[in-house]
Amino acid sequence: MTRxxxxxxxxxxxxxxxxxSSFEKKLQKISGHYAYRIKAEPSWGIDKDLFQCSIMxxxxxxxxxxxxxxxxxxxxxxxxAASAPVWKNILTKTDKFVAxxxxxxxxxxxxxxxxxxxxxxxxxxxxxxxxxxxxxxPDDLSPEEFGQFKAAFAEYRERAGV
Amino acid sequence: xKIKGAVLREANRPLTIETLELEPPGQGxxxxxxxxxxxxxxDLHFLLxxxxxxxxxxxxxxxxxxxxxxxxxxRVTRVEKGDHxxxxxxxxxxxxxxxQRGRGTICTGNLWTLSAxxxxxxxxxxxxxxxxxxxYQTFVSGFATHMVIPEEGAIVLPKELPLDQACFMGxxxxxxxxxxxxxxQIQPGDSVAVFGMGGVGLNTVRAAALSHANPxxxxxxxxxxxxxxxxxxxxxxxxxxxxxxxxxxxxxxxGLPVEGLGFLGGGVDVVVEAIGDPGAHIQAYWCLAAGGxxxxxxxxxxxxxxxxxxxxxxxxxxxILGTLYGSISTDIDIPRYAHMAMTQDLKLDKLCTKHFKxxxxxxxxxxxxxxxxxxxWVCDLD
Ligand SMILES: [Zn+2]
Ligand SMILES: [Zn+2]
Numbered sequence: 001m002t003r004x005x006x007x008x009x010x011x012x013x014x015x016x017x018x019x020x021s022s023f024e025k026k027l028q029k030i031s032g033h034y035a036y037r038i039k040a041e042p043s044w045g046i047d048k049d050l051f052q053c054s055i056m057x058x059x060x061x062x063x064x065x066x067x068x069x070x071x072x073x074x075x076x077x078x079x080x081a082a083s084a085p086v087w088k089n090i091l092t093k094t095d096k097f098v099a100x101x102x103x104x105x106x107x108x109x110x111x112x113x114x115x116x117x118x119x120x121x122x123x124x125x126x127x128x129x130x131x132x133x134x135x136x137x138p139d140d141l142s143p144e145e146f147g148q149f150k151a152a153f154a155e156y157r158e159r160a161g162v
Numbered sequence: 163x164k165i166k167g168a169v170l171r172e173a174n175r176p177l178t179i180e181t182l183e184l185e186p187p188g189q190g191x192x193x194x195x196x197x198x199x200x201x202x203x204x205d206l207h208f209l210l211x212x213x214x215x216x217x218x219x220x221x222x223x224x225x226x227x228x229x230x231x232x233x234x235x236x237r238v239t240r241v242e243k244g245d246h247x248x249x250x251x252x253x254x255x256x257x258x259x260x261x262q263r264g265r266g267t268i269c270t271g272n273l274w275t276l277s278a279x280x281x282x283x284x285x286x287x288x289x290x291x292x293x294x295x296x297x298y299q300t301f302v303s304g305f306a307t308h309m310v311i312p313e314e315g316a317i318v319l320p321k322e323l324p325l326d327q328a329c330f331m332g333x334x335x336x337x338x339x340x341x342x343x344x345x346x347q348i349q350p351g352d353s354v355a356v357f358g359m360g361g362v363g364l365n366t367v368r369a370a371a372l373s374h375a376n377p378x379x380x381x382x383x384x385x386x387x388x389x390x391x392x393x394x395x396x397x398x399x400x401x402x403x404x405x406x407x408x409x410x411x412x413x414x415x416x417g418l419p420v421e422g423l424g425f426l427g428g429g430v431d432v433v434v435e436a437i438g439d440p441g442a443h444i445q446a447y448w449c450l451a452a453g454g455x456x457x458x459x460x461x462x463x464x465x466x467x468x469x470x471x472x473x474x475x476x477x478x479x480x481x482i483l484g485t486l487y488g489s490i491s492t493d494i495d496i497p498r499y500a501h502m503a504m505t506q507d508l509k510l511d512k513l514c515t516k517h518f519k520x521x522x523x524x525x526x527x528x529x530x531x532x533x534x535x536x537x538x539w540v541c542d543l544d
Binding site: 028124 | 218271274275277278279280283284285286289292293294295297
């Protein structure tokens with residue numbers, strides 16, 4: 001199992017590769033352009049907000065990568081915003097998407113809330129598709145590893161313009 | 163593993179009996195072989211779309227079930243393989259404001275995953291032949307040969323209790339008993355009327371009778387339900403298709419008919435409306451004595467209204483009290499009801515009036531629509 005650090009781009013690249021037909025079938029009712037805003041968390045090496053986006057068409061994963069804020073605001077049907085620790089809880093299934101959405105731990109920056117909530121029944125499967133790799137989080141890293149991650153992540157953001 | 167289940171793909175369409183793939187139990191979950199599941203009026207609400215799209219389609223229906231634990235997932239501590247269990251259709255999260263006030267049946271923490279057709283953990287465990295997700299009806303999905311449920315939703319029952327009676331512990335026994343003992347908090351000698359002689363109504367009548375209520379007046383639109391209502395302890399039966407229950411109850415409890423006002427005095431201390439019908443709701447309210455409580459476990463279909471004239475609500479201190487799952491604590495009270503079923507005459511052997519096969523479920527739904535079901539009809543899932 002590939003080890004990826006959240007939210008390095010390799011995580012999304014690997015998850016996209018591993019997204020197979022069983023996910024396409026389970027998520028066949030999902031279409032749209034979804035953006036997840038990961039709010040800045042400097043202690044995690046995330047100095048400014050990051051936009052994780054995926055385009056779904058009847059369960060097929062057309063695209064999944066990080067966007068610039070301009071791209072996300074212009075193109076996404078939904079933008080769901082939460083702090084990095086909240087997204088960690090969702091991805092580790094210690095919190096549930098619907099519960100977090102209703103309790104406003106996840107806020108909707110763009111889109112129709114009722115339609116966004118319709119994602120709820122499929123959220124667990126979407127999390128499964130994003131956690132097929134061994135996903136570790138910045139607060140799980142040793143100080144040395146965190147230092148390396150922080151530098152690599154800053155370099156990636158600079159290079160990719162996200 | 164492959165299981166068989168009754169799937170609702172959209173409202174007002176027949177259920178389809180499908181072979182589904184069920185994942186093994188995850189952490190804190192158990193695999194239960196369902197043996198008997200009863201058809202409750204709330205299932206009909208779901209079939210007719212009267213719950214206002216509470217759960218996403220497609221889902222496996224049913225919520226009044228009993229079975230045997232066949233496998234336990236990692237870190238399960240409360241149940242063991244071989245235990246007889248019922249499955250509860252609400253599971254308190256323990257952390258939300260309602261749970262912290264001891265009102266787990268209206269838990270808002272787990273309500274959101276319930277309404278997403280998931281288990282409280284957010285998991286879904288079923289897929290159909292095309293690999294599409296199939297959702298849970300309220301954490302139970304009883305009309306299936308097997309199901310994965312969280313251990314918190316599996317309440318262990320004594321093995322001496324026959325499983326075709328144990329299934330009633332999942333809904334109609336707690337709802338009926340809780341309506342009387344928890345919500346109405348009835349006292350010996352209180353007068354009671356119960357509208358609707360379905361599974362919940364009959365258990366409400368039984369709870370009232372065993373709590374020494376007097377009289378216990380049963381009201382139903384079908385005269386054919388009189389015998390079973392009396393069997394469960396009704397002292398009077400009113401066929402509301404033939405006579406006005408308000409007039410009869412007010413007159414029999416000492417009320418005086420007054421021109422322009424209806425009645426002065428009379429009425430009963432507690433009325434339980436176990437149908438979920440706007441007309442019955444209004445009639446039930448007008449049967450209340452001064453200080454009386456209208457307790458409402460019956461669910462009025464989404465979109466229907468009950469226009470009420472409430473002038474006397476403050477003047478006579480009438481209360482209208484909704485109750486979900488009898489406002490019980492599932493963990494504490496369901497084992498108590500099961501114990502009572504072993505030691506007192508709850509009449510559960512008289513409640514199951516017919517057994518049916520899963521393939522006959524659409525016929526059972528039609529029979530319930532035509533109000534032909536007396537007692538509870540129970541599906542054999544073997
Ligand atoms: Zn709760
Ligand atoms: Zn029920």
